[in-house]
Amino acid sequence: MHRPRWTFSRWEPRSFSIAARLAGAVPLGYAFISVLATLLGAIVSAMGVAKADAVVLCGMTGFVMYLVWLIWAFSARSVALVYIVALVAGSVSAGLIWLLHMLAG
Amino acid sequence: MGHSFRKSMALLHTWAGVILGSVLFAIFWMGSLSVFDREFDRWMQPQTRLAFSEGPPSLDDVVAPVLKSVAAASPQLLVRLPTERVAHLQLAYRDADGQFVTRAMDPRSGRFVDDQGSFSGTGFFFPFHFRLHLNWLGLGYWLVGLASMAMLVLLVSGVVIHKKVFSDFFLFRPKKQLQRAALDLHNLTGVLGLPFHFLITLSGLIIFMQVYFPFAHLGAFGVGPAASVAFQKEATGRYARPPSGTPGALMSLDALIAKAEHIWPGGTASLVRVWHPGDANGYVEVRRSYAQDVTMNLDQVYFDAGTGAVLHRFEASPIMGIQRFISGMHFIQFDHWGLRWLYFFAGLSGCVMIATGFLFWLESRRASHAKRGLAGVRIVEALTVGSVTGILCATAAYLVVNRMLPCDATFAGQSRAELEVWVFYCAWLSTWMHAMWRRADPISQPARKAWREQCWAIAVLALLAVVLNSVTTGDHLFRTLARGDWQVAGVDLMLLLCAAVSAWAARRVTRLSRSPNSARRPAGESRPAVKPSETSHA
16 A cells, blocks of 8 residues: 655655654644634633633534544645644634634633 | 645544544443443342342341341432342441442342452443543543543544445445445445434433533532532432431331332332431432433432331422433333344444444555555554454453453452453453554555454454353353343343354455455556456465
8 A cells, every 4th residue: 555655845854754743643632733723712702602601612513623623734745834723723713713812801 | 734624623523523533432331331330240240140039028027037137237228129130139238347338139039149250331331431440530431521522523524525325325335445435334334324423422411410520510519518508409309417326227118118108109119228226316209200300300208217208208309300310311220122132232232333433544644654654553453453353352351251260269369259350451461462463564455464363363252251150150042041030141141242243253354355445546547457266265
């Protein structure tokens, strides 16, 4: 069976690229999804849903979002893209949480 | 690069399975046992084999005296009422030395049941299932969480790499070579049980939402301990009132239960907790049973201990209710024997799915690893034997030692309950060592000796457990069946069934190793024209 070559770049050894993908997908992805779930909780509660309900709703969806993320992260062609998405989207989400806090006063 | 989604999913499925399969098997096995945790409690703690009362117990008669005697110095007294599966009252309080104590009480006589010195189902199997008894830094929770996410990924990737989902669903060729039979059974249990495996895993994660997403409330509630407390209060309800320091009376607990049940339409009480007993600021918390619902409701009422006035009342909000419904789908605390058995067999099908996944991996890699001198098959095979038959042996040994240890046994500062757990882990460790000792050599053949001997060990230990139960408690099968004690009889019967299945499996492994057809034939070689009969073997 032709195994897919997961490479960070064509010059990196394969074990490094696997470790890099694992680190990007699992812990970094988890951190990103956590921030995303927190942001969604803030947005849904700002939309009028009771705060505890909003948090629980978005916390529950967090597991499904993480699952979707993992499937994508392990099948994406470029490991670098996995890192970029996690870091950029995670930072943007964190920024939006802070922004919502400032607006709420 | 030749990279495709399906191929990456195949690789992911294989690696996630091999690395986390052992943890997942342990979780599914202990989870299946936990379906009947109360039954194991009853079997392993013989003095709790009480007859079930007709009506609810009178707490004023049996529990109120406790507040004047052993629990006189306790800041709280917790009482769990009997259920359909638990015949005794469960009391928890701090004794005169400040030690936290949990005791069982016969609801008809008010006498305490002696400490049975066993963690049993609810104290060992059940916590093993969700945190592997790895309490340091909550490591067990995180490993279970990782394995659970891996399980979801395995299920999704398993479906993706499946070319012919529905035709494979109807295919099971047990007489074929081990690799093909293992894959067939793996697909069968995977596809047939797919809704169960997915929902049981996701619901398990959702139960521990606050463990795995501890910062989820930061956006809506803000940072700091006050925000966290506010979230807890809004989600799960919370009322507290500090003691006043002046003495006060406690009114009838039965009357308060009746009042609470009047407040909840159609509800019955399951838990009563007296806070600051004997204090003027004392109050009584009554919680509602969820034996008739899937949702593990959070309905609670707080009464003033002296006057019985309602101080606070809480029910879960709609979405919290959904989380509790999903949790309830996993916890299965409702009274429904049919569904309970279904869950049990579904859990076992998950175990079969994981075990056959390992077997398939081993058989498909065996020839190539043998040729290339790789250690993979050797390592994973020992891992598989220890993870599958090993943990089953350890469980059977746990039940056997429970019947063998005297009531007051201690050793090296370990209590009787802890000694039982030591035996479990020592037995499990020895199955790993046995698996390594009896490993296949050369690895071009399966480690039949290891599998066979551990299967026999399971059969012998399971049978021994039933015999010891009869000898040490006098509750042999005819007696338990005659008095309608299906819980104890059920454990005995399932142990006998387990012994029979293990013995059958051991013999099947034996037959496979004796038959010349057991050797894997390279592709292209034809089968011998005459099939050798079994009588030609010694």
